[in-house]
Amino acid sequence: MTSLPLKRARLDWSGIAFAIVLTLLIVGPLVVVATWAFTEVWRYPNIIPQKFGFRFWGQTLGRPDVWNALMLSLKLSTVVTLLSALICLPAAYAFARMKFPGRDILFFSFLAGHAFPKFGLLVAIAAIFLQLNLIGTFWGVVLIQLVGTLMFMIWIPVAAFQAVDRRMEEAARDVGASPLRVFWSITLPQAGPTIFAAVLLSFVGTFYETEGAWLIGAPGIRTMPVLMISYINNQMVIQYGAVLSVLLWVPSFIALMFARRVIGGGAFARGFGG
Amino acid sequence: MSEFVERSVSAPAETAASRRPIGLLLVALPVFLVIWLVIWPAINAISRTIWRTDTDGNSSFDLSSYAFFFSDRYSLDNLAVTLWTTLICAVLLLVICLPIALYLRFAHGRLPAYVQALAILPMFVPSIILAFAFIRVLGPNGMVDILLNAVGLPKIRTPYLTPWGPVIGLVWDNIPLTVLILLSGLGSVANQSIEAARDVGANAFRVFWHIILPRISNSILVALSFSVLGIFSSFTLPYLLGPASPEMLGPFMQRTLRDLQDPIGAMTQAVVAFGFCILFGLFYVRSVARSRGK
Numbered sequence: 001m002t003s004l005p006l007k008r009a010r011l012d013w014s015g016i017a018f019a020i021v022l023t024l025l026i027v028g029p030l031v032v033v034a035t036w037a038f039t040e041v042w043r044y045p046n047i048i049p050q051k052f053g054f055r056f057w058g059q060t061l062g063r064p065d066v067w068n069a070l071m072l073s074l075k076l077s078t079v080v081t082l083l084s085a086l087i088c089l090p091a092a093y094a095f096a097r098m099k100f101p102g103r104d105i106l107f108f109s110f111l112a113g114h115a116f117p118k119f120g121l122l123v124a125i126a127a128i129f130l131q132l133n134l135i136g137t138f139w140g141v142v143l144i145q146l147v148g149t150l151m152f153m154i155w156i157p158v159a160a161f162q163a164v165d166r167r168m169e170e171a172a173r174d175v176g177a178s179p180l181r182v183f184w185s186i187t188l189p190q191a192g193p194t195i196f197a198a199v200l201l202s203f204v205g206t207f208y209e210t211e212g213a214w215l216i217g218a219p220g221i222r223t224m225p226v227l228m229i230s231y232i233n234n235q236m237v238i239q240y241g242a243v244l245s246v247l248l249w250v251p252s253f254i255a256l257m258f259a260r261r262v263i264g265g266g267a268f269a270r271g272f273g274g
Numbered sequence: 275m276s277e278f279v280e281r282s283v284s285a286p287a288e289t290a291a292s293r294r295p296i297g298l299l300l301v302a303l304p305v306f307l308v309i310w311l312v313i314w315p316a317i318n319a320i321s322r323t324i325w326r327t328d329t330d331g332n333s334s335f336d337l338s339s340y341a342f343f344f345s346d347r348y349s350l351d352n353l354a355v356t357l358w359t360t361l362i363c364a365v366l367l368l369v370i371c372l373p374i375a376l377y378l379r380f381a382h383g384r385l386p387a388y389v390q391a392l393a394i395l396p397m398f399v400p401s402i403i404l405a406f407a408f409i410r411v412l413g414p415n416g417m418v419d420i421l422l423n424a425v426g427l428p429k430i431r432t433p434y435l436t437p438w439g440p441v442i443g444l445v446w447d448n449i450p451l452t453v454l455i456l457l458s459g460l461g462s463v464a465n466q467s468i469e470a471a472r473d474v475g476a477n478a479f480r481v482f483w484h485i486i487l488p489r490i491s492n493s494i495l496v497a498l499s500f501s502v503l504g505i506f507s508s509f510t511l512p513y514l515l516g517p518a519s520p521e522m523l524g525p526f527m528q529r530t531l532r533d534l535q536d537p538i539g540a541m542t543q544a545v546v547a548f549g550f551c552i553l554f555g556l557f558y559v560r561s562v563a564r565s566r567g568k
Contacts, residue, residue: 100297115555117507
């Protein structure tokens with residue numbers, strides 16, 4: 001009996017140590033960025049800013065390059081996500097429900113992109129786009145970001161369609177429901193939340209996609225992350241980058257937390273081979 | 275793969291003839307995209323760098339771009355710094371993430387839930403925001419300097435724009451998936467086997483070495499492969515946080531392609547990167563396919 005409380009106390013200590021260290025190393029830097037966003041004057045070596053305020057929010061949001069980049073990023077993410085849903089969801093349904101030759105091979109072919117170091121593959125794609133004059137164009141960036149969404153948008157919905165209770169569908173069909181009606185009333189409500197999470201993930205992922213946009217899009221296409229790169233490189237007013245970070249990070253955080261809840265931690269790790 | 279196959283077999287018998295063309299038709303577009311924008315570029319990069327067309331339009335077997343890469347001091351330095359960064363990151367990730375995963379596997383309650391949430395948080399922080407935070411914290415006159423100054427200590431030698439910059443950023447970025455993959459591997463270690471070993475007097479280290487480690491060695495390899503594939507050709511963090519020279523392969527390829535307008539050179543560098551990562555890539559793909567099939 002004496003060993004049990006002792007063991008608990010020891011476990012607690014390592015937990016407290018992990019919690020403190022991780023809070024400092026992971027939350028700490030984000031708090032510093034958030035503080036900068038609401039700072040008007042912060043001169044070295046003061047520990048806290050001399051003056052807090054919202055002045056730089058107005059200035060950042062008043063910049064035309066910020067608005068252009070934001071609109072472009074939203075447009076790109078919307079187009080890529082819609083196209084991806086349009087071509088991937090029917091394919092996911094086919095993979096989950098139909099039999100056709102080469103089905104397993106084709107299903108696992110979406111893993112091909114993971115066999116290569118990612119940026120090397122992007123460079124190889126860019127070399128082809130160079131010949132097709134797609135460099136620096138909207139549709140070039142759309143294509144490269146579309147490829148990035150394929151695996152998510154097929155594998156997650158396939159799992160969703162497979163998880164639908166087939167007996168309910170058959171029961172509905174037995175009482176005379178048309179296939180379309182069955183899909184709309186039985187299949188979609190059950191598979192819907194997971195599919196919605198996949199769509200959300202690919203929207204947010206595309207919104208933050210940096211490497212393809214930078215490699216293929218420059219100089220004509222300036223998305224939000226590309227704009228952030230130039231803010232960081234050119235050492236402009238620190239608060240601009242901080243305000244953009246806070247502004248852009250908060251909604252994606254909420255969206256991703258929601259998506260993770262729907263997909264579930266275990267399945268999430270397994271999708272990455274764990 | 276078995277479950278995936280079984281499900282399709284157990285599907286109600288439908289007339290194969292009517293289903294076949296529709297199924298293939300529905301998957302045709304995404305499959306075409308994968309072939310056109312994943313498989314074809316890889317083949318194209320390899321074939322165009324070993325089968326070169328000269329100025330007269332004759333093509334012949336020619337490895338001169340590789341000969342240049344492996345004799346050029348600058349290219350070799352970049353390759354060396356890439357290998358160094360990947361190795362250091364892989365070691366650091368294991369050293370950091372294995373204790374976290376072990377703790378999370380065997381602890382229960384609210385504190386471990388908080389630790390897990392923290393360990394996964396970097397997944398939701400885009401690397402561009404991470405780069406900005408890094409500079410504000412570890413850069414010149416950053417938060418660390420401010421705090422050191424406040425307690426009367428000298429400033430740090432900032433890792434910003436040194437090879438350690440990308441290392442810190444990449445490790446931070448890769449913690450969540452490494453922890454998740456290791457944790458899912460630790461899920462297969464049964465409590466009974468650990469208790470049994472404890473009962474016969476094994477200490478914590480021996481339990482870890484003889485019971486836990488053999489069972490999660492595959493997960494460790496998967497986690498390492500995944501991070502090696504990501505880190506070896508990473509771009510954003512080395513570009514923003516690393517030194518201009520030598521640079522990692524990611525920024526090097528980007529500059530060769532876009533600034534020097536040398537697609538053959540860039541493709542050669544890409545193929546070299548493929549070559550160094552091929553084993554990790556194949557292992558990773560095989561593991562994902564197998565775990566997906568279970």
